[in-house]
Amino acid sequence: MARGKTTYKQAGVDIEAGDRMVDLIGPLVRRTYGPRVVGGHGAFAGMLRLDYNERIFRRNYRNPVLVACTDGVGTKVLVAIQAGRLRTVGIDLVAMSVNDMLTCEAEPLLFLDYLAVNKLDPERAAEIVTGIVAGCEQADCVLLGGETAEMPDLYRKDDFDLAGFAVGVVELKRLKMTQAAEPGDVIIGLASSGIHSNGYSLVRRLVFDQAGMKVGDHVPALGMTVSEALLEPTRIYVRSIIDLIRAYKRKRPIRGMAHITGGGLPGNVPRCLPKGVHAAIKLGSWPIPPVFPFLQSLGVDDKEMYRVFNMGIGYTLIVRPAFASAAIRRLERAGEQAYVIGNIRRGGSGVRFI
16 A cells, blocks of 8 residues: 655644745835835845935944844743733844843844744734834834744644844944943933843742732732733833934943843843942832732742842933933933932942842
8 A cells, every 4th residue: 555645734834824924924024124125025034234325314334333132032922822912022022132232322223033833823923923023113123034933843732932133233433342330320210111021930930830820810909910911011212212322422421221131130230330339229219010019929029029020120321420310301201211210339349229
């Protein structure tokens, strides 16, 4: 008896589904295109001009430095899968990389995504890409390409993972080659939108394993469901920070910046400090979003909360004292909630809460 021929689809990879996904996301991706993009969607590689000379859009660089970042969303994707809400983690994916490159005063240029799945569902994948497109639009960068991998032997049914890659540019003269903070400088904190995309292994242990809650449960203390609280997208700070940087063409009021991700304020603020100084951060100088007291009530001490979570501050700037008030006003006009949360002091290192 003749043995039948085995197909790629029988092995778990559906080429037709991949083609269907490309058709669905094409119009979404093209929404992010601007005058820098060369060629169209669907080629083997995306192309983008660093400089362009059209009179209306002219934007040339003297000594450009390229800045690159990569990151993922971590186990927050598991919450998204449980809740059946996939769009928000696409925004998170963009935010994690573009917020990082902002600390170098870099303008995001392009973004690439990598989506790995058990079995490709084109509509489900398109929902994720819709979120990525929304994040790119908020960051004023191009979604220049991406890759979707169908790997049934590696991922369980309905599981997926995300990775993102961003490239930006900064003028060499603006690039801070060394940390420049000095004693007396002011620390400005920008409000987060919630947990952002770090600490979700602890979040899931507290909420689902220990408290036994479900994604659809209503939390009276928060006035929303578990999924609404845990899937609030990471705030993207690109427009407000770039606006502030461009406001000072000659003066340099910003001495350092930090994206508050895993490790919280103690783990991230010191990354932009020189030796011989420390950051004194005043507890109570900003409002803490209700989601954090809720998580703490499930069994976490103060030190661990501040070591794992952003606690309501998603981004910090260290600025010269004379410019602090003007910087806050400009950031608030750009839509940020900005607070003076401390200052730089001589001696020691790291962060000291006061």
